[in-house]
Amino acid sequence: GAGVSQTPSNKVTEKGKYVELRCDPISGHTALYWYRQSLGQGPEFLIYFQGTGAADDSGLPNDRFFAVRPEGSVSTLKIQRTERGDSAVYLCASSLGLxxxxxxxxxxxxxxxxL
Amino acid sequence: SQQGEEDPQALSIQEGENATMNCSYKTSINNLQWYRQNSGRGLVHLILIRSNEREKHSGRLRVTLDTSKKSSSLLITASRAADTASYFCATDKGRGSTLGRLYFGRGTQLTVWP
Structure with missing residues (x-):
């Protein structure tokens, strides 16, 4: 079956702009996770959803970052007033539920x- | 913060040789997973070992876990050029507020020369 998909693959924006990153989890997976990976580092946890609710958002670096999963499937990570330090690879993961x-x-x- | 640390940071070997990577972590865990990453993009899950297991095999991969030493190793036997990638260990504390969160190390960059 299809794996986890993320769009866009690449996003270039200017400092101060707003961006949205989308994640489509594996069908039937109720748990969804966002991680951020900077160059030369391992992924760092941002937020975890169980169904529609954020079970743990303690990894979000500040209030410019927000994520939603309104129907318990697709999730969107939103970053307001982007800064150069936000440049990274944003990874999404899903798991069956437990x-x-x-x-x-x-x-x-x-x-x-x-930029 | 990152809890796991892989060792070595970089490993360079010839095709056919075995590659061993180590991972150390700081606190008690529920399970430990190894992932592979090519070119800084998506991670591919390799193997999961639970805290009550000591060794697991999957194809050319062998993973060990020593919870008393808080360490794990990943062995890739008969390596191939296609095994060139970054390898990460990730731990899951499996309790309380950290349930669901994986803690990754910085990874080992493996290069296999043909």
Whole structure:
């Protein structure tokens, strides 16, 4: 079946602009995760959804970052007033539902560049 | 913050040789997973080992876990040029407010020369 998909693949924006990054999880997966990966680093956790609700958003760096999953499937990560330091690859992952037990399957990521 | 640390940071070997990567972590875990990443994009899941398991095999991969030393190793046997990638370990504490969150190390960059 289809894996996790993310759009766009690449996003170039200017400092101060607003961006939205989309994630389509594997069908039937109730858990969805966002991570951010800077160059030369491992992914860092941002937020985790179980169904429609954010079960843990403690990884979001500040209030410019927000994520939604209104129908329990597709999720959108929103970044307001982008800064150059937000440049990174944003990775989305999904798992079957029992967080901490199932494997997390990752999408190809969105590479964000803030000029 | 990142809890796992892979060692070495970079490994360069010839095709046919075995590659061993190590991962150390700081706190107790529920399970540990190894992922592979090509060219800084999506991660591919390789293997998951639970805290009550000591060794697991999958094809040319062998993973060990020593919870007393808080360490794991990934062995790739008979390596191929196509195994060239970054390899990450990720731990899951599996409890409380951190349930669901994976903690990744910085990764080992493996290069396999033909």
């Amino acid at each position: 967080a901490g037990v199932e494997t997390q399957y990752f999408g190809p990521g969105t590479r964000l560049l803030v």
